[in-house]
Amino acid sequence: xxxLLLILSLGAVSVAQADPPxxxxxxxRPPYSxxxxxxxxxxxxxxxxxxxxRAAGIAFEWARTPNQRQLALxxxxxxxxxxxxxxxxxxxxxxxxxxxxxxxxxNPLAGLVRxxxxxxxxxxxxxLLAAPQMRLLVKDGYSYGPRLDALIAAAAHPPLRTSVEPTxxxxxxxxxxxxxxxxxxxxxxLLAAPQxxxxxxxxxxKGQTRHLYCSRAVPEAWIARIDRALATPx
Numbered sequence: 001x002x003x004l005l006l007i008l009s010l011g012a013v014s015v016a017q018a019d020p021p022x023x024x025x026x027x028x029r030p031p032y033s034x035x036x037x038x039x040x041x042x043x044x045x046x047x048x049x050x051x052x053x054r055a056a057g058i059a060f061e062w063a064r065t066p067n068q069r070q071l072a073l074x075x076x077x078x079x080x081x082x083x084x085x086x087x088x089x090x091x092x093x094x095x096x097x098x099x100x101x102x103x104x105x106x107n108p109l110a111g112l113v114r115x116x117x118x119x120x121x122x123x124x125x126x127x128l129l130a131a132p133q134m135r136l137l138v139k140d141g142y143s144y145g146p147r148l149d150a151l152i153a154a155a156a157h158p159p160l161r162t163s164v165e166p167t168x169x170x171x172x173x174x175x176x177x178x179x180x181x182x183x184x185x186x187x188x189x190l191l192a193a194p195q196x197x198x199x200x201x202x203x204x205x206k207g208q209t210r211h212l213y214c215s216r217a218v219p220e221a222w223i224a225r226i227d228r229a230l231a232t233p234x
Contacts, residue, residue, distance in 0.1 A: 019065045022058055022081045022218065023072070024049065027064040029165065031106075031186055032210070033088050035064070044186065045086035045210050048230065055229035058222055068141050068163065074215045087213035095166040098214045101227040106184045106207030109144065111199040112170065112191060119180040124203040129155040129179060137162060137169055137178035144182050145208040166191055 026033040026046055033046040041050070041062050060083075065073070070084040075096040089099050109130060111118075117135065128134050129151055136152070136159040143149055152159055152216045160167060160178050168189040169181050180199070183191060186208065188198050212226065 020081060022053070022060040022083055022138055022222075023063050023212075024053070024212075025063050025070045025082060025084045026086070027067060027078060027165070028064065029086075029187070030190055032112045035230055045103045049083075049085045049098060049200065049212055050101075051234070052100075052226045052229040055232065056222065056225035058225065064176060067139075067144045068214075071141060074213055079217050080215055081218055083212045083214040083218060085212060086210040088145055089211050090143050090146055090149065093143070093213060098218055098220065098223050100212035100214070100223055101207035101230045102211055103230065104210045106210065107186060108201065108207050109148065109182050109205040110188065110201055110204070111180045112173065112183045112196055113180040113196055113199045114173045114176070114178075114189060118199060121203055122200045122233075125182075125201050126203060128201075129157070133156055133179070134189075135160055135179045137181045139163070139169065141167070144197045147180065148204075189208075 024139075026041060028034055028196055029043075031044050033041060033043040033234065035206070048062075052126075053229065055226075065084075070082075073080055073082040074084055075093075083100075087093070093099075111123065111125070114165075117132075118128070125148060129136065138144070138152065138159045138161055140161040140163050144152070162172065164172075166187060167190070170193060172178055173181060174193050174195045183198070185198065214223065
């Protein structure tokens with residue numbers, strides 16, 4: 001009887017000490033992350049993230065969460081096990097959370113431009129930012145990488161800011177509320193419209209890497225396990 005009680009007691013301790021699942025936050029943003037008809041989340045960053053967490057032995061559950069709410073959860077809660085999928089890395093974010101190794105590297109960013117706003121076949125981001133007639137639309141709280149973030153911050157003409165998703169931002173260009181926005185070529189085809197065209201940026205030599213961005217409550221040991229899983233060939 002004592003042995004049975006001991007076994008039951010040890011089993012209760014084991015259950016009590018089981019790690020709670022990590023919440024993996026994403027947005028509906030094809031081709032990076034999207035919910036399929038079967039309810040499964042897939043995409044260029046969603047799938048590597050899920051594979052790495054499974055390989056690392058870390059239980060997780062998906063949550064569709066707006067990006068500003070993701071930042072609040074990751075940067076503002078000391079106890080929540082939260083990670084956002086597909087975030088760009090920068091110093092400001094790194095000071096408030098933990099980043100994994102890269103999930104994916106984008107192609108070089110390009111400009112999505114309202115037709116007729118810019119006549120040339122290509123441009124540089126610096127030239128577009130210096131043109132007073134070219135009103136840039138950016139997503140509030142979003143990073144376009146250290147170099148472009150610095151160029152935007154130093155521009156003589158502040159950008160227009162919005163909290164809406166890229167598909168709605170593209171509609172804002174079509175309606176004439178802005179003249180251009182920065183996009184990854186991977187998602188440009190999903191934002192296509194006859195009134196818009198993709199403009200290569202000659203000063204963008206390579207794309208940014210996308211990562212898991214996690215709260216400080218996520219143990220460093222978990223991040224190390226995730227990084228090892230990401231480094232292992234499929």
